[in-house]
Amino acid sequence: MNQKEAVIELQGLNKFYDKFQALKDVDLTVKSGERMVICGPSGSGKSTLIRCVNRLEEHSSGRLTVNGYELNEDTKNIREIRQNVGMVFQQFNLFPHLTVLENLTIGPKRVRKLSNAEAEKLARNYLERVHIPEQADKYPSQLSGGQQQRVAIARSLCMEPEILLFDEPTSALDPEMINEVLDVMVELAESGITMVCVTHEMGFARKVADTMVFMEDGEIVETAPPEKFFTNPDSDRCRAFLDQILDH
Amino acid sequence: MQIKRITTSLPASILQYLIIVGLIIYAAYSGSQTMGYNWQWSRVPQYIYEIEDGVFVWKEIPRGMVGTIILSAISFIIAIGIGLALALLRLSDLIVGRALSITLLEIIRNIPIIVLLYVCYYIFGRVFDLDRYAASVLCLSLYSGVQISEIIRAGINAVPKGQWEASSSIGMSKAQAYRYIIIPQSIRLIIPPMTGEAVQMIRNSAIVSVIAVLELTTAGRNIISDTYMSFEIWFTVAAVYLVFTLILSIFVSGVERRFATQT
Numbered sequence: 001m002n003q004k005e006a007v008i009e010l011q012g013l014n015k016f017y018d019k020f021q022a023l024k025d026v027d028l029t030v031k032s033g034e035r036m037v038i039c040g041p042s043g044s045g046k047s048t049l050i051r052c053v054n055r056l057e058e059h060s061s062g063r064l065t066v067n068g069y070e071l072n073e074d075t076k077n078i079r080e081i082r083q084n085v086g087m088v089f090q091q092f093n094l095f096p097h098l099t100v101l102e103n104l105t106i107g108p109k110r111v112r113k114l115s116n117a118e119a120e121k122l123a124r125n126y127l128e129r130v131h132i133p134e135q136a137d138k139y140p141s142q143l144s145g146g147q148q149q150r151v152a153i154a155r156s157l158c159m160e161p162e163i164l165l166f167d168e169p170t171s172a173l174d175p176e177m178i179n180e181v182l183d184v185m186v187e188l189a190e191s192g193i194t195m196v197c198v199t200h201e202m203g204f205a206r207k208v209a210d211t212m213v214f215m216e217d218g219e220i221v222e223t224a225p226p227e228k229f230f231t232n233p234d235s236d237r238c239r240a241f242l243d244q245i246l247d248h
Numbered sequence: 249m250q251i252k253r254i255t256t257s258l259p260a261s262i263l264q265y266l267i268i269v270g271l272i273i274y275a276a277y278s279g280s281q282t283m284g285y286n287w288q289w290s291r292v293p294q295y296i297y298e299i300e301d302g303v304f305v306w307k308e309i310p311r312g313m314v315g316t317i318i319l320s321a322i323s324f325i326i327a328i329g330i331g332l333a334l335a336l337l338r339l340s341d342l343i344v345g346r347a348l349s350i351t352l353l354e355i356i357r358n359i360p361i362i363v364l365l366y367v368c369y370y371i372f373g374r375v376f377d378l379d380r381y382a383a384s385v386l387c388l389s390l391y392s393g394v395q396i397s398e399i400i401r402a403g404i405n406a407v408p409k410g411q412w413e414a415s416s417s418i419g420m421s422k423a424q425a426y427r428y429i430i431i432p433q434s435i436r437l438i439i440p441p442m443t444g445e446a447v448q449m450i451r452n453s454a455i456v457s458v459i460a461v462l463e464l465t466t467a468g469r470n471i472i473s474d475t476y477m478s479f480e481i482w483f484t485v486a487a488v489y490l491v492f493t494l495i496l497s498i499f500v501s502g503v504e505r506r507f508a509t510q511t
C-alpha cells in the first residue's frame with residue numbers, strides 16, 4: 001500500500017463561504033487504488049471536501065493536487081482532470097431529457113469523442129455491470145431511485161475514470177433501495193478503482209474501506225484503518241459519533 | 249347550483265358570446281349612424297382581390313399581409329439570436345458582458361417602440377447606411393430580442409444546478425453543457441412564452457408604417473387616404489391580423505402539447 005503513488009493530495013486546504021469556514025487546514029492523501037470512507041455529522045465539511053477535489057467548489061487557500069496536477073485558478077486542465085475523476089451525487093443528477101442509454105453515451109461521445117457505436121458498446125457494458133441492462137431505453141423519471149443512482153454510477157464509469165467520488169450516494173434513497181446501490185459499490189471497490197466515499201453506511205464502510213476518515217467542524221479528527229476506527233478510535237468525538245450511529 | 253349549471257352549459261355560453269358581440273356591433277353601428285358615416289363595404293373586396301381579364305389577382309391587403317409575415321419572420325429569427333446572445337452574456341462570468349446586457353435591456357424595454365424606430369432609422373440608419381427595411385428589422389428584432397432574452401434567461405435559470413454539476417463532472421465544457429444539457433431542458437419552459445412574443449412581433453410590426461415600409465398597416469393607410477373608408481379598412485385589417493395571430497396561437501399550442509407529453 002505504502003509504495004503506491006498518491007493520486008489526491010490536500011495540503012492545508014481551507015474553504016470559506018463568506019465568513020463561515022467550511023474546511024480548516026485539511027491535510028489528506030489518497031493513494032492509487034485506496035478505498036476511503038469519510039464520515040461525520042452533517043455540516044462537518046465532508047461534501048465540501050470531495051466537491052473541492054473535482055473543483056465543483058473552489059478552495060480558498062492551500063494546495064490540492066489530483067493525479068499530479070495542481071487545481072487552481074488556471075482552469076485549462078480542469079476538464080482533463082474531471083474526466084479522470086467521476087462523481088456520484090446524492091440527488092443522482094441524471095439528465096431527465098435523455099434516455100438512460102443517452103445519459104451514458106453523451107460524455108463518451110461529446111467529451112471523449114468516441115464514435116456512436118463505441119460509446120453505445122461502452123454504455124451497455126456498464127449498464128450490465130450495474131445490473132440494469134433492460135432499462136436502457138427508458139427515461140430517468142421512469143426508474144426507481146435505486147435504479148437512477150445505479151445509472152448515475154454507470155454514467156461516471158463510462159468516462160473510465162481512475163478515481164470515483166461518492167457524495168452521500170444512498171442518502172436520498174428509500175431504505176429498501178439502499179442495498180442494491182451498495183452492492184454495486186462493493187463490486188466496484190473490488191475492481192481496484194480509487195474510491196472516496198462520503199457516507200453514513202457503516203456496514204458498507206466495514207466491508208470495503210481501507211481507510212476511515214472522521215470529520216467534524218471542517219477538520220479531519222481521525223484517520224485510521226477500519227479495524228482500529230470501529231473498535232478503538234483515538235478521539236472521543238469520533239467515538240461519540242460512532243456510538244450514536246451504530247446504536248441504530 | 250342549478251342556475252350555475254345552466255349558465256355554464258355550452259349553448260348558454262354561445263348565446264352569451266353572441267349577445268356580447270352583437271352589442272359591440274350595435275354600438276359601433278349606432279355610433280357611426282350619429283356621425284352620419286356612409287358605410288361602403290361593397291368597395292372593400294377590390295382591395296383584396298380582383299379579376300383582371302379573367303385572371304385572379306391578389307390586391308393591396310393580402311400583399312400587405314405577406315409583407316407583414318415576411319417582416320415579422322425575419323425580425324423574429326434575428327430577435328431569437330439577439331435574445332440568446334443577451335441571455336448568455338447576462339449569465340456569463342464577464343462583468344462587461346453582464347453590464348452591457350443589462351444596460352441594453354433596460355434602455356430598450358423602457359422606451360416606446362416608436363422612439364426606438366426613429367433612433368434605428370434616423371440615427372443608426374444614417375450612420376450605418378441602413379435603408380427603411382433594414383432599420384425596421386433592426387428596431388423590431390431589438391425590441392423583441394430583449395424580451396426574448398429575459399424568457400431564455402428564466403428558462404435557463406429554471407434548470408437545477410445539479411445538471412450543471414453533473415455536466416462538468418463528466419468533463420463537459422460550459423458550451424457543451426449549454427448545448428447538450430441545459431438548453432434542451434430549457435426549451436420546454438421557453439416555448440410557451442415565446443408564442444406570446446411571436447404574436448407581439450406581428451402586432452408591433454405595424455409600427456413601421458410610420459416610415460412607410462410596406463406591410464399590412466401601411467397598405468391600410470394608403471387605401472384609406474385614397475378612399476376615406478376608415479372604418480371598413482381598419483376593421484378588415486384588424487380582422488386579418490386577428491386571423492393570423494389566432495392561427496399562430498393554435499399552431500403553437502399544438503407544439504406545446506407535444507413538448508408537454510414527451511419527457
